Every structure is written in C-alpha cells, then in structure tokens.
Amino acid sequence: MELLEKLTILADAAKYDAACTSSGAKRGHRDGMIGCTSSSVVGCCHTFSADGRCVTLLKVLLSNDCSYECKYCVNRRSNDTPRATFEPRELAELTIGFYRRNYIEGLFLSSAVLASPDRTTELMIAALRILREDYRFNGYIHAKAIPGTSPELVTQLGLLADRLSVNIELPSEAALRSLAPNKTKRAILAPMQQIRDEVIESKAELVKYRSAPRFAPAGQATQLIVGASGESDRHILNLTESLYARYRLKRVFYSAYVPVVENTLLPSLDTKPPLLREHRLYQADWLLRFYGFRADELLDENQPNFDPRLDPKCCWALRHPEFFPVEVNRADYEALLRVPGMGVISARRILVARRTGPLHTDDLRKLGVVMKRAQYFLTCCGQAAVPLRLSYAGVLSSLLAVERESLNPAQGEQLSLFA
Amino acid sequence: MKWRDVIYQYDGSFDGLLCCIFESYTQKENPTAIVCGEDSEWSLFETRVIVTEGAHAERVGRSLRKISRDVLPLLRRVHLTCLPDKELAIYRFVAKLYREGAPYLTRLSDDAYQPLLRAAHHLSSEVELLRGFIRFSDYGGVLGAEISPKNRVLPLLRGHFAERCHDEAFFIYDHTHHEALLYAAGRSHIVPLDDFEAAPPGAEELAYRQLWRRFYDTIAIRERENPKLRINHMPKRYWKHMTEFQIDGSTLPSAQQISAQNMPSSTV
Numbered sequence: 313m314e315l316l317e318k319l320t321i322l323a324d325a326a327k328y329d330a331a332c333t334s335s336g337a338k339r340g341h342r343d344g345m346i347g348c349t350s351s352s353v354v355g356c357c358h359t360f361s362a363d364g365r366c367v368t369l370l371k372v373l374l375s376n377d378c379s380y381e382c383k384y385c386v387n388r389r390s391n392d393t394p395r396a397t398f399e400p401r402e403l404a405e406l407t408i409g410f411y412r413r414n415y416i417e418g419l420f421l422s423s424a425v426l427a428s429p430d431r432t433t434e435l436m437i438a439a440l441r442i443l444r445e446d447y448r449f450n451g452y453i454h455a456k457a458i459p460g461t462s463p464e465l466v467t468q469l470g471l472l473a474d475r476l477s478v479n480i481e482l483p484s485e486a487a488l489r490s491l492a493p494n495k496t497k498r499a500i501l502a503p504m505q506q507i508r509d510e511v512i513e514s515k516a517e518l519v520k521y522r523s524a525p526r527f528a529p530a531g532q533a534t535q536l537i538v539g540a541s542g543e544s545d546r547h548i549l550n551l552t553e554s555l556y557a558r559y560r561l562k563r564v565f566y567s568a569y570v571p572v573v574e575n576t577l578l579p580s581l582d583t584k585p586p587l588l589r590e591h592r593l594y595q596a597d598w599l600l601r602f603y604g605f606r607a608d609e610l611l612d613e614n615q616p617n618f619d620p621r622l623d624p625k626c627c628w629a630l631r632h633p634e635f636f637p638v639e640v641n642r643a644d645y646e647a648l649l650r651v652p653g654m655g656v657i658s659a660r661r662i663l664v665a666r667r668t669g670p671l672h673t674d675d676l677r678k679l680g681v682v683m684k685r686a687q688y689f690l691t692c693c694g695q696a697a698v699p700l701r702l703s704y705a706g707v708l709s710s711l712l713a714v715e716r717e718s719l720n721p722a723q724g725e726q727l728s729l730f731a
Numbered sequence: 732m733k734w735r736d737v738i739y740q741y742d743g744s745f746d747g748l749l750c751c752i753f754e755s756y757t758q759k760e761n762p763t764a765i766v767c768g769e770d771s772e773w774s775l776f777e778t779r780v781i782v783t784e785g786a787h788a789e790r791v792g793r794s795l796r797k798i799s800r801d802v803l804p805l806l807r808r809v810h811l812t813c814l815p816d817k818e819l820a821i822y823r824f825v826a827k828l829y830r831e832g833a834p835y836l837t838r839l840s841d842d843a844y845q846p847l848l849r850a851a852h853h854l855s856s857e858v859e860l861l862r863g864f865i866r867f868s869d870y871g872g873v874l875g876a877e878i879s880p881k882n883r884v885l886p887l888l889r890g891h892f893a894e895r896c897h898d899e900a901f902f903i904y905d906h907t908h909h910e911a912l913l914y915a916a917g918r919s920h921i922v923p924l925d926d927f928e929a930a931p932p933g934a935e936e937l938a939y940r941q942l943w944r945r946f947y948d949t950i951a952i953r954e955r956e957n958p959k960l961r962i963n964h965m966p967k968r969y970w971k972h973m974t975e976f977q978i979d980g981s982t983l984p985s986a987q988q989i990s991a992q993n994m995p996s997s998t999v
Contacts, residue, residue, distance in 0.1 A: 315942065316942060316945055320949055323946050324949045326950075327949070327951075346898070347896075357860075357964070359864070359965065360964045360965045361950050361961070362956050362957075363955035364955070364961045364964065365951075371950065406942065409942075412896075414866060414876070587955065665839045667837050668834050
C-alpha cells in the first residue's frame with residue numbers, strides 16, 4: 313500500500329485521541345542529532361485543524377488492525393474499514409521529513425492491538441528506536457502504552473519517548489466491562505503505576521548521575537471519553553483529581569464522545585458530541601491545577617453536574633457570596649485567583665502594580681482583568697467596581713449574558729438545549 | 732527654560748534611537764517626531780539628522796541599566812514592533828523613567844508604559860505563532876521559508892531556528908520588511924533583500940507537501956468543525972505561506988475521494 317494511503321487511514325484512525333501537547337521535555341541541540349524539544353512552557357502549535365484543535369505532532373496509529381472489540385471504537389475488530397500498518401522505517405522517515413520542514417514538533421504514536429499488547433509494543437519500540445538511533449531524532453515523542461503490556465516493554469518504551477500515556481477512556485469500571493471488555497481496570501492501572509514509579513526513579517538517578525538514562529522526562533498523561541457512558545461530571549472530576557494525586561499525571565485529557573457506531577449500549581448515532589460539557593470539564597481541570605480549587609468545592613451531591621450556562625468559577629462565586637467582594641489592593645494571591653474574570657497572569661500583574669500605588673477600576677482593565685465578569689466581585693480602595701449594586705438575580709443574569717456572548721457557535725448550540 | 736521643538740531623523744537602528752535620546756538631553760531639544768530615513772514631509776519644525784555614535788548610545792544604555800536591568804531588553808523589543816510612532820513612544824517612556832526613577836516600572840497601567848508592554852506582547856505572540864507556522868521547503872538540501880509578519884520578528888526567530896536546525900543550512904525571507912535571515916554552519920546573518928521568489932520545488936518536496944496536506948485534511952473531526960475557532964487561533968494572514976493551504980500545480984485526489992473508493996482490506 314502506498315505511503316499516502318497508509319497515512320490517510322492511520323491519521324484518520326488516530327484523530328479521536330485528544331492529547332496534543334509538546335511541552336515538558338527540555339532538550340537543546342545535541343551534537344550529531346536532528347532537532348530539539350520545545351523550550352516554551354506551552355509547547356508549539358504548528359497548525360490548527362478545521363475543528364479548531366491544535367496540531368503539534370504527527371499523530372498516527374502504527375496500525376489500525378485491531379484484535380479487540382471495544383464497542384465505541386471505529387477500529388474495533390468487527391468493523392468493516394480499510395486496515396493498514398506502517399513499516400517502522402517508513403514511519404521514522406516520514407517523521408524526520410515533516411520535522412525538518414517545521415510541520416511538526418515530533419511524533420505521537422499510538423496503535424490498535426495487533427495480535428497482542430506485547431507484539432504491538434515491540435513494533436512501536438522498533439519504530440522509535442529507528443527514529444532515535446538511525447535518524448538521530450532529538451525532538452518530542454509521545455507514545456501510548458497499550459494496557460496489558462509487560463513491564464519490561466513499558467520500560468523500553470519510556471526510555472525512547474518523552475511522554476507516555478495509558479488511556480483510561482471510560483470513567484468507571486462498569487462502563488469498561490460493558491463497552492471495552494478486552495481492557496480491564498487492572499490492565500490499565502498497572503502500567504500507569506509502573507510509569508509513575510519509573511519516572512520518579514529516573515529523576516532521582518539524574519540527580520546523582522548526569523548521564524543516567526531518562527525515562528519519560530515529560531511525565532505521564534491520560535484520556536477520558538466524555539459522554540459515552542452515563543457518569544456525572546462530579547464522578548469524572550473526582551476521578552481526575554485522584555489521578556493527578558495518585559499517578560502524578562501531567563495532564564488529563566477529555567474527549568467528547570463522537571458517535572461512530574450504532575449500539576444499544578451507546579448514545580445514538582445522531583447525538584451531537586458534548587462539546588460544551590467537555591469545555592466545562594477543561595475549565596474545571598484548570599481550576600484544580602492552577603487556581604487552588606478542590607473537586608468537592610466545584611461539584612457535590614447537590615450539584616453533580618456543571619451548569620452549562622456558566623463557567624465553574626462563576627458558579628462557585630455565586631454560591632459563596634460570603635467570600636466577596638475581594639479588595640484588589642489588599643487581598644492575597646489565592647483570594648484574587650478566586651475572582652471570576654481574574655486569571656493567573658492578571659493576578660500576578662496586580663501584585664506587582666499595587667506596590668507603588670492603589671489600583672482603580674481602569675487600571676484593572678489595562679492589566680488584563682475581564683471586568684465584565686470581575687466587576688461584581690471586586691472593590692478598589694473600598695469602592696465597588698460596579699456602578700450599581702445588583703441583587704443575586706441581577707448578577708446571575710448579567711453573567712449569563714456575558715457567557716452566552718463568549719461561547720462559540722458549536723458550544724452555544726448545546727446551550728440552547730438547556731435554555 | 733523651554734526646550735526647542737525639533738524633528739529627529741535617524742538611521743533606524745536601536746543604537747541610533749539611543750543617540751536621539753542622547754541628543755535631546757544634551758542639546759535640550761524636545762523631539763516632536765522621530766523619523767527614519769528620508770522623509771519628504773514638509774514640517775514646521777527643524778529636522779536634524781542624528782548620526783549613530785557608539786559612545787553616545789552606550790552612555791544612554793548605561794543610564795538605563797542603572798535604573799533597572801530590564802529596561803533595555805524591553806525597549807529593544809519594542810523597537811522591533813509595528814507600534815505606530817514607536818520611537819516617540821520609547822522616547823516619552825524614557826523621559827518619564829528618568830523623571831520618576833525605578834518605581835515607575837511597577838506602574839504597569841501608566842499611559843506611557845502600558846502601550847509599550849502591549850506592543851511587546853503583540854510581538855511576542857507573533858514570534859510564538861510563527862515558530863509553529865513557518866514552513867520550510869527543501870531546495871536541494873537548503874531549507875527555505877517565507878513570512879509576512881507585522882513586526883520585525885527575524886532577530887527573535889534567529890536563536891530558535893539556529894538551535895532547531897543546527898546542522899542544516901536555511902533561510903527565512905521577510906516580505907514585509909524586505910530582509911532575510913541566513914544561517915549555515917553555526918553562523919547567522921540578517922541581510923536586507925529587496926525581493927525574493929522561490930525556486931520551483933523538486934519531486935521529493937512535492938511528495939512531502941502532498942503528504943502533509945493529506946494529513947492536515949484528514950485529522951479534523953467533522954462533527955467538531957469550527958472555522959471561527961480555527962481563525963481565532965490561526966489568523967488568516969498567516970495562511971498564505973502555510974503548505975496546508977497552498978495548491979501546487981498538480982491535481983491530487985482529496986481525502987474524501989480516497990475514502991469514498993472501495994478499498995480492498997489489505998495489511999502491510
């Protein structure tokens with residue numbers, strides 16, 4: 313099969329994997345090797361696809377000839393779809409050709425399960441070895457570890473890749489059992505545990521020996537599918553929080569379920585992907601990681617799902633009027649972060665700017681605070697930032713209006729289901 | 732004693748701008764405009780041509796460094812931006828900085844400071860975007876790319892690509908500012924170049940472009956299509972130099988056409 317055809321099939325099969333980052337490994341130029349990793353904290357976006365998602369790596373499956381039967385997956389064994397497999401060498405050559413032309417930062421390699429997890433991983437290792445050793449590639453590699461792979465092979469994979477992921481896919485064991493019977497919870501969590509331990513061990517070794525081998529220097533990530541099974545947002549968020557804590561993940565990705573298959577256990581084929589729900593989950597994920605929130609502050613038994621009309625931070629602020637208003641010239645950093653419309657960068661700028669003199673509402677706007685949201689929750693030198701004091705209902709309806717404006721059409725459509 | 736109003740004409744370099752500042756303070760002149768190169772605009776004020784002198788620039792640089800180490804790097808960056816009347820904006824900032832000293836640097840929202848910060852931020856954003864959007868073509872072993880940025884980004888892209896393409900030879904041509912970044916064997920230069928036209932690509936180059944375009948067309952999830960979001964992240968003015976939006980002469984079957992065909996289920 314020609315390379316162009318293989319690329320079409322295997323890129324198409326890999327596109328539902330949401331992971332898209334290229335940051336976390338800091339490798340400058342090395343003599344005799346091609347390329348380096350991105351020095352920026354946010355990685356490098358080489359292009360954006362027609363669905364608006366960032367493309368930074370050559371994201372492909374090594375093979376889509378799967379022997380598993382996961383009911384939601386387009387590559388499942390029983391599906392009648394063209395199958396292809398890359399030769400390890402042709403994949404490596406393609407990666408280098410794209411990298412030199414600055415199309416990509418590196419390679420994202422996943423695979424369907426060819427015969428067995430170990431066999432598949434051996435082929436992946438072969439491709440990565442050719443890329444690293446024969447083609448002397450020094451850029452970014454993100455490899456997916458297949459659940460059920462032997463520990464020795466996971467170790468070899470980690471020594472070649474910058475980041476490793478094991479996709480959890482379904483947020484509960486019950487869902488796994490009914491929708492992906494070949495993948496057990498144990499088979500998924502065991503490699504995650506191993507990767508966590510080996511990353512820690514590798515970092516400790518590096519402190520002692522500078523040339524110690526690096527195992528997955530950019531850490532570990534995972535992915536959850538949103539909307540394929542019936543779990544609540546609270547369930548997903550609690551799972552996210554415990555994954556970050558227990559497995560020291562760098563990122564948890566959410567992928568809105570896109571129906572590609574007709575099955576009584578899955579949402580119907582004409583269900584639209586829950587993009588708004590995915591968006592709220594990402595916002596909540598950011599709140600957990602950068603804004604000091606806990607999962608149980610955002611959602612609890614009384615509110616197990618996000619209000620789709622408002623972002624999670626506004627919801628929290630409206631439920632906790634006792635915390636506000638926050639005095640911009642005196643509040644500490646953690647309190648500033650809790651104000652809707654206040655980001656990490658604006659808060660840091662406020663801390664610098666208020667050292668020489670008091671800040672007023674106009675200054676805040678120039679410092680990047682989104683006053684349309686923040687004005688109801690702030691005071692500057694004791695004066696409320698909003699001209700007229702509003703009741704709870706008034707604040708709520710103003711925030712709803714601001715939010716409706718800011719949603720893009722695809723998300724806004726989903727909002728109309730709840731109006 | 733009121734300072735004389737004049738117009739300065741300088742050579743466009745950052746050191747030249749520092750010399751303008753030097754002249755202003757030594758001659759007690761107030762520049763109402765600082766222009767670059769020949770300007771046949773008729774004006775009420777006297778125009779003085781400022782010659783760039785290393786010693787003068789160094790003195791101003793030292794005085795700024797004494798106030799803070801961060802000032803000169805910021806001003807260098809602002810000088811690369813496309814801020815209208817940036818020279819005058821920089822001059823006004825420096826004047827205010829001299830008057831008020833280091834505490835002025837924390838007043839991020841001040842009217843003479845904030846526009847500089849915003850312009851520098853705009854420059855940084857463009858550099859970040861271009862790091863990803865620049866597309867090289869392989870011309871017989873030499874990599875070449877073209878860009879049309881708003882700001883003068885080549886000095887800031889130099890380090891990044893020198894490291895990424897360390898053992899390659901490459902050039903990047905800036906259509907807006909008519910200059911080119913040339914790199915080979917560890918050395919780089921930015922030279923003025925009036926015009927540039929790319930040579931026709933070879934067969935291997937065409938093949939890689941086709942592969943990239945196919946990849947780009949394939950990875951979008953149709954149910955999530957969102958042109959507005961794509962343009963938000965990737966403004967249309969960058970598209971003309973990006974391979975995925977270009978069409979090379981030959982007609983190539985699209986991804987839709989291939990998948991519509993009845994393909995035999997073959998492996999390897």
